[in-house]
Every structure is written in structure tokens, then in C-alpha cells.
Amino acid sequence: MSNKPINRPTIRFSFTSDCENCFGLCCVALPYAKSADFAFHKDGGAPCRNLKKDYRCGIHQNLRDNGFKGCTVYECFGAGQTVSQLTYKGKGWREDPEIAKEMFDVFPIMQQLHEMLYYLDEALSLEDTEPLYHDLLPVIKETERLTRLDPQSILQLDVPAHRAIVNKLLLQASERVRAKVKKGNKHHERKRAGRRDLIGAKLKGADLRGANMRGVLLIAADLREADLRWADLIGADLRDADIRGANLVGSIFLTQAQVNAAIGDSNTKLPHPLKVPEHWVK
Structure with missing residues (x-):
């Protein structure tokens, strides 16, 4: 009962956050409330006070010790660098304040698309899901296409509808894996x-x-x-x-x-x- 990866198509995405190629989007776009996870309140669209001018976090190595456990359990699945370098072609919100709000609105949508790709990629890697490959690949291709849209088109996406399509396949993959037990x-x-x-x-x-x-x-x-x-x-x-x-x-x-x-x-x-x-x- 192994989930050993087999030869199959691969997704051309990195699902690991690359903060060096991101404009600190999770540190600006997302809101959080003062709690056990965050040391202070921050509104969406407001830069975190720990965000430096070079878009790096000033306390990245000590987030938990400084009351920011919530930051250590957030994952954008690589959406930050996609928005920063692909959608906006390397133009940051500090350099062009007019695009800031739009960029901050695009980011959480892109995060959802990348998250779906992360799960689809895993489904495609499982030995038990090989019968689903023909169904998985077109949905993966379409999800990848959505990540390459221009900002205005991304903002118009019906993400719940697309997620429902993805979820149906993920449920089928899950049933195949769990049926072995x-x-x-x-x-x-x-x-x-x-x-x-x-x-x-x-x-x-x-x-x-x-x-x-x-x-x-x-x-x-x-x-x-x-x-x-x-x-x-x-x-x-x-x-x-x-x-x-x-x-x-x-x-x-x-x-x-x-x-x-x-x-x-x-x-x-x-x-x-x-x-x-x-x-x-x-």
C-alpha cells in the first residue's frame, strides 16, 4: 500500500514560497487581528510594521519568539512570486502605488489557484490515481492557464465554480487511496x-x-x-x-x-x- 510516485506528467510550478522574488504580499495584502498568533492588529492593505523597504521581514528568523506564530503557518504555495514577477512583470506596489490595491486583491485569488495546483499535483503523483490521469490533466492545464491571466481577468474569475471541479477530482483520488485500507x-x-x-x-x-x-x-x-x-x-x-x-x-x-x-x-x-x-x- 505505497504512494510511490511513478512516471507521469509534471506541473511546471514551484509551490514553495520564494520571498526574494515577492513584494511581501502576504505581509501587506492580508489582515490579521491581535491574538495568540499575531502580536498586533493589521488591516488588509496596510504593510506590517516588520516589513522592510526591501520587502523582507525584519524578524523572519524569530517570528514565533516575537508573537507571530500565525506567519509561520501561512502558505501561499508560490502565489506571491507569480503575482509579483508574472502577473505584474516585476513592478512592485511601492514603485507604482496605483496598482497596489489591485495587486492586493489579485494575490488571494492567485493563492487559491496555486493551492489547487498543489493538490492536483499530488493527486497526479499517486500510484493509485493513474486511472484518473486523463481527467486530471485537462483540469491542471486549465488551472495553469488561469494563473497566467491579466489582473482584470483574474479578478473576474468564478473561483468557487473552478474549485468545485477540482474538488470532485480530489475526492475521487482520495477514495482510491483510502480504499486500500x-x-x-x-x-x-x-x-x-x-x-x-x-x-x-x-x-x-x-x-x-x-x-x-x-x-x-x-x-x-x-x-x-x-x-x-x-x-x-x-x-x-x-x-x-x-x-x-x-x-x-x-x-x-x-x-x-x-x-x-x-x-x-x-x-x-x-x-x-x-x-x-x-x-x-x-
């Missing part, structure tokens, strides 16, 4: 995982192989040593979820941002290519 004596644990609200749930050591945990609220849940292989974790809220010693190898649609939001350790097993966050080992 045989129902055993602990099927009740996987059934419980299908609930939408598992905030603070006690799931230590739970057998959650092949569980459908799409969009499940797992905030502060105890998932220590849980078996989450082949579970679908798309959109699951893992903020402060304790996954120390948990096995997530083969889990699908998990992002680095979700991992960063959780509490793990050196014994947590993550799927490739996700990495152990620095704050886990401090």
Missing part, C-alpha cells in the same frame, strides 16, 4: 474521525488509517502515536494538535503549513517531501 476492529476510530469537530479529542494511538479527515477541526487534539497512514487531511485544522510519534507516511493532501501548526517531534513520521519544522526540535 481494510476495515478492522478499530473501524469505529476512523468513523469517529469523520466528525467535523474533534477539537481537543483524545485520539492517542488511534488507528486512523484511511480516515476521511477533510476539513476536520483537530485543534489541540491528542494524536500522539496515532496511525494516520493513507488518511485524507486536506483542510484539516491541526493547530496545536499533538502529533508526537504519529505516523503520517502516505497521508494525502497534507501541507507544510498544517505540519508547522502542529506539535511534533523527531519521532513524528511525515510524508515526502514535508519537513520537520525547526520549532519541533528546539
Whole structure:
């Protein structure tokens, strides 16, 4: 029951944020409220006070220590550099203030398109989804086309309609992966995982192989040593979820941002290519 990548077409995108080629868009366009995740309130369109003139973050290496945990669990999936370098051809909002608002409105739409491409790319990489390739490729091609539109066209996109098309394929991919797991004596644990609200749930050591945990609220849940292989974790809220010693190898649609939001350790097993966050080992 392996999700070993096989020969297949590839998406020509980097889903890793390249801050050196971005105009600090997430630090300006997005609003946040003073909370446990952010040290102060900021309105959308207002530059964060930690953003320097060269668009770099002045406290990037110490965000958590300075009360900005929320920044460490945000992921634009590479949308920032696409908007900065492709959509606006390297022209920044500081150099041309007239495009600032438009750029800030385009950015979250581009983020959603890149996020969809991230999940589609993963679906295309799975051995079990090979029968879906003919359906996946046209949707990937169309999503890529949308990212190359001009700003005005991007602002007119019906993103929910396109997301519905993408989600249908991702559900089919999920069903194929999770179908490999045989129902055993602990099927009740996987059934419980299908609930939408598992905030603070006690799931230590739970057998959650092949569980459908799409969009499940797992905030502060105890998932220590849980078996989450082949579970679908798309959109699951893992903020402060304790996954120390948990096995997530083969889990699908998990992002680095979700991992960063959780509490793990050196014994947590993550799927490739996700990495152990620095704050886990401090």
C-alpha cells in the first residue's frame, strides 16, 4: 500500500514560497487581528510594521519568539512570486502605488489557484490515481492557464465554480487511496474521525488509517502515536494538535503549513517531501 510516485506528467510550478522574488504580499495584502498568533492588529492593505523597504521581514528568523506564530503557518504555495514577477512583470506596489490595491486583491485569488495546483499535483503523483490521469490533466492545464491571466481577468474569475471541479477530482483520488485500507476492529476510530469537530479529542494511538479527515477541526487534539497512514487531511485544522510519534507516511493532501501548526517531534513520521519544522526540535 505505497504512494510511490511513478512516471507521469509534471506541473511546471514551484509551490514553495520564494520571498526574494515577492513584494511581501502576504505581509501587506492580508489582515490579521491581535491574538495568540499575531502580536498586533493589521488591516488588509496596510504593510506590517516588520516589513522592510526591501520587502523582507525584519524578524523572519524569530517570528514565533516575537508573537507571530500565525506567519509561520501561512502558505501561499508560490502565489506571491507569480503575482509579483508574472502577473505584474516585476513592478512592485511601492514603485507604482496605483496598482497596489489591485495587486492586493489579485494575490488571494492567485493563492487559491496555486493551492489547487498543489493538490492536483499530488493527486497526479499517486500510484493509485493513474486511472484518473486523463481527467486530471485537462483540469491542471486549465488551472495553469488561469494563473497566467491579466489582473482584470483574474479578478473576474468564478473561483468557487473552478474549485468545485477540482474538488470532485480530489475526492475521487482520495477514495482510491483510502480504499486500500481494510476495515478492522478499530473501524469505529476512523468513523469517529469523520466528525467535523474533534477539537481537543483524545485520539492517542488511534488507528486512523484511511480516515476521511477533510476539513476536520483537530485543534489541540491528542494524536500522539496515532496511525494516520493513507488518511485524507486536506483542510484539516491541526493547530496545536499533538502529533508526537504519529505516523503520517502516505497521508494525502497534507501541507507544510498544517505540519508547522502542529506539535511534533523527531519521532513524528511525515510524508515526502514535508519537513520537520525547526520549532519541533528546539
